[in-house]
Amino acid sequence: MIVDALAGLWREEGATPLGVDALLRSAAAGAAGLAPEAVPGAEPYRVPAGRPGDYATALAQRLARRAGGDPRTLAAGIAAEARRRPDVLDARVEGNGFVNLTVTGTARARSVRAAVRGLPYLRGPATLRTAAPAPPAAGAAAADDGIALSDLSAAADLPAARRLARDDARRRIALALTGHPGVGLDAAAVWPVRAHLDPGTGDVTWRDPPPDTAAAVGGDAASAAEPARLLAVIGEATARIAFCRSAAERPRAGELTGPGLPALPTPEHPGAWARQTDANPAFGIRYAHAHAVRSREWIADAARAAGAEPPPGAPFAAFDAPAAVAVLTAPPAAALLGALFDGPGHLAGAGRRREPHILVRYLEGLAAAYHDWRETWGTSTGEHAGTTAHDAGRCCRDTIAARSALCAAAAAVLAAGLSLLGAAAPTRL
Structure with missing residues (x-):
């Protein structure tokens, strides 16, 4: 059997x-x-x-x-x-x-419907799960499930905030790989993070929730502790990614993890971490997620306008149709599928070696692969999502479903990876 x-x-x-x-x-x-x-x-x-x-x-x-x-x-x-x-x-x-x-291309295309599971997909084969749950670090948030995030703004200084962020990521990665009672690993795509929700739409916005500490909320900004002031400058999600991107546990003074990317950014010198551009890896990863989420809506809108909307459930059906296989095995899409394939191995490596920077660098590569793919079919502005009302009539439903599913797969894996780092994944551009 x-x-x-x-x-x-x-x-x-x-x-x-x-x-x-x-x-x-x-x-x-x-x-x-x-x-x-x-x-x-x-x-x-x-x-x-x-x-x-x-x-x-x-x-x-x-x-x-x-x-x-x-x-x-x-x-x-x-x-x-x-x-x-x-x-x-x-x-x-x-x-x-x-x-x-x-x-076959069909076998590679079929992998998309597995990737849409997000976190369960990233866990990979049981044989790869060799990490052990890490005990909560001193000063970390107390939680029975080990998933709750520490309050970075309450840390004594920036090195302490950095240690908390890295310990949070290690603990979440270990629990994702080994399983934990009461944690919906096989149902939830992401784990809870601090996020600012739009009350009208339910979208996760780019605006971070206010820090928990009274000094940062009601006190004089200049007198707030450095961690709280840094979060006010670059946001909590970016800070967590910045803190986890370096391989070094104790970075040298002035050490960079990339052009303009200090391993330990400060409120006065945040470098590119304060930019909303591709120079900021945290922005690139989170923007890719938001774009993939919105692209599915643009695809659906354009398909409806052209009368080519796939039936319910079609984006996750078997991709045996030649048109769907052709879309998903073209070079840019194949590169994105390859990046999705690499995810479980990178997460296993991050857990086994207790090095969260492996997951950060993987997400950067996945985001880059997504951007390379979407630029080949016109979703840069979101006006047409590569399927205009004029040409959607010639574009079969299988093609539309395949594009939508690949967007969903990229979004699910990006969101899951960000959640393991404790970073929110915006859904609004």
Whole structure:
């Protein structure tokens, strides 16, 4: 029955880390004559440009070390078994026992509907979840579930605020990877963060909620503690991302994490963290989320105007239609799908190494991939979302559904990643 479950995961998930892991473990079980539960995680990764295949694994090497066999021989058996699976175009042996897979565009397109789950998707295969929950740091917000955020504005100084932000991120990442009683990991796309909601629309705005400390709210701004004054300058969401972006626990004086990006920004010298431009990584990530959310609305509006609106549920249906596959496997969309594929591995690395900057840098890359993709089909201004009333009649419903679903997938993963850092994801441009 486990074999059937693995086959079902591959058919349902497509080319996600979970789906490819299931495919490879099933093939390895057949090649090595093992029960599927005895096969370790395949830990698939994307093949670098210029090498054959879409995804690769060193699973044969790990199995050979256990049994004392030849990894290339076992890899050849795994490749032969994989080629018998649906949606596998090729499987070949590379180097000393690596198996490189080439899969159909349909399998890669199908992965979109898994990514829309957000946080459950980022958790990845169970075999990747090696982090352990971190105990609450001294001074961190007390909470039974370990998810509540610390009050950065109440910290004694900026280094203390930075430590709180990083400890909050570590704790949330660890809990996301290992699971926690009472936490809706399989239902909620994001975890609670401090956000300013528009009472009329329910949108998450760019305006941060006021700090909790009385000094920052009612006192003289000049006499407020440095953390509260910094939050007033760049906002809490940006501060948390800025504090988590550096790999160093104790950055040197004047240390930068990028052009104009101090590892420890101050109210007087916030650098590019105070800008609402692409020079500010926090802005770029959050803007990508807001744009993806709004793009779905623009797509739907334009499709309705042209009479080409997909039926309910279509954006998350199986992407077997040629038009949908063509949209999702064109180079810019394929690059975005590749960035989505990398998410679970990066989150697992951030948890295993207890380094939140790995998640920050991943989200930056995902946001960049989203922006590169959306610029190819005209959603920069939101006026047409790449589907004008004139041309939507020629654009089939499958194409519209595919674009909408990829926007939803990018938004879900960005929102989940931001929530693990304790940062709000705006939904209004």
